Amino acid sequence: MTGEEQVLERIERARRRKARVREDLVTLAHGAGGKATRTLVEAVFLESFANPLLAPLGDGAVADGLAFTTDSFVVTPLFFPGGDIGDLAVNGTVNDLAMCGANPSYLSAAFILEEGFPMDDLRRITASMAAAARAAGVPIATGDTKVVQKGKADGCYITTAGVGTVDPSIQLRASAARPGDAVIVSGPIGEHGVTVMLARGELDIEAEVTSDTAPLAGLTACLLDACGPGAVRCLRDPTRGGVATVLNEIAGASETAVVLEEDAIPVRAAVRGACELLGIDPMYVACEGRMIAVVEPGAAPAALAALRAHPLGAGAAVIGRVAEDPPGLVLLRTGFGGTRIVDVLVGDPLPRIC
């Protein structure tokens, strides 16, 4: 066994071990969407709520032609270039439904407001939610409002849930990826996360970046139409944990490798520059209006054409392929001819990005 094989075997053994939360207290990393979140979800939520719908841990649950999903939004600041917590909350849930191959039917919106929150900010947020819901063609059908004392929240938290209908012929799953499949991203990555980080103003960096927040249900419908439902294996939106984390989930669930070409991954210069200054890799930075599509080898040209024909997919690119070995890992072939393992996110370099 070579040194590399031994390393891979150790990683593999660690992966197969039953998830167990070792911390006594919740940490920010548990909410970052990476390794600690995964462990918490498997060891606590999945363990308690054990049921076959929850087990695939996709962006939503699908059963009886219905897709159902929820997300809480705790982004700070509440307003940032290109969006705010309101359209983020609507688009986030629309996108989770879209990633299930669903056509969104209804959204719910539940607000947790901090006493003293400015009413005008609330009006601005609800106006932006209404506009996003209109743009996605989905009504906000039901809601709730709670108010907590000053100091018990951070202005405004929003939890949206969504219901959609799914054509039974559409079966998108992370476990469905097969060697040879093309891995496509629908546009440049990392814009939302970098925008929010910079909007906090804690760093003395200025960059022309705006959030990519957008509803993707129209884009996924175009893709599924163009390829036929069977040719699309899996759709995921790379939010918390970024593209790296989503691809690790796909590689893990399908027991395949994902091999990426670094030069093919679209990253805008401003995002790349800001990431360098922040000391983070854009592969781990959240998008809120991009998706990863894994499609059958033969369907890649049609998929790419369909995505590029849509305004939200104009920057789409094939960024890699699914391979047989090493199963469960994501590898990146760098521009210099080297290869490195791209692991899931550890810790939380970008707290409260969504």
Next chain:
Amino acid sequence: MTGEEQVLERIERARRRKARVREDLVTLAHGAGGKATRTLVEAVFLESFANPLLAPLGDGAVADGLAFTTDSFVVTPLFFPGGDIGDLAVNGTVNDLAMCGANPSYLSAAFILEEGFPMDDLRRITASMAAAARAAGVPIATGDTKVVQKGKADGCYITTAGVGTVDPSIQLRASAARPGDAVIVSGPIGEHGVTVMLARGELDIEAEVTSDTAPLAGLTACLLDACGPGAVRCLRDPTRGGVATVLNEIAGASETAVVLEEDAIPVRAAVRGACELLGIDPMYVACEGRMIAVVEPGAAPAALAALRAHPLGAGAAVIGRVAEDPPGLVLLRTGFGGTRIVDVLVGDPLPRIC
């Protein structure tokens, strides 16, 4: 015009005025479920999200045979006699579906955790959610976890959403109440709210009270079966704002009066005693496992028998009748032969009860 008529006319004029939020900042009262919540919902949320599904402002939205609802839970303390935030969150959403006449199909659960929250408390909460979901026969199908920094939440907030199926012959609406209808409560009122207040330990009162938190979908199914769907006009669970607020909503939506007999309203002695010491009226105190049913006059005996035959409806009682005049008001006939107006909740005497 008599003095009383003038008062009623003034109230009526105020009611018909377009809702307008006068405060610049969100206050605890905006989350209390009473008058300020109603104004906020009408003037901000309904104004922004304007759509026919949201407009009836019921416990959930119903369309195409599907019911959909959501609620955030911010109760403090997280654990109290008879329950905790976990079963409260599950039962609350199950009950909102049940009040739509729906059979609950799936729940979602989204957690906002404060950094430093004890993992053992989280395990205890998820175990209690799982038990409540099992008891209600509904799987928790999808979820989300966010973590915010210490001081930006209060341990754990949970938002649940739920989807259910509704028989199209069931049309429950607050606006459907008609003069002569019987107003039934399924059991003694105010237990949840009083329990949570006492559990805070800020008041030097001890009382043998436990929360009534329970899933009501089985009870509503029995009631609808026994009466036939057409005979049940409306179901509501009196959570925030209590029985008084729910009945005001029914009177307002149906443009009828609700006339209650004070002596008929079931309130346990311990709850009555604690309410006297707290200086609050049990009519405004939240229940989490009770419901108000408005049924056709002829169906009242069958409804009462069906409720009493179920363990969660053993204490059911007819507490009043719907009348023609004065439209939009709730009147209480006291044991001493007087009559007083029972208005909606103003302010928030019991913050963060659910």
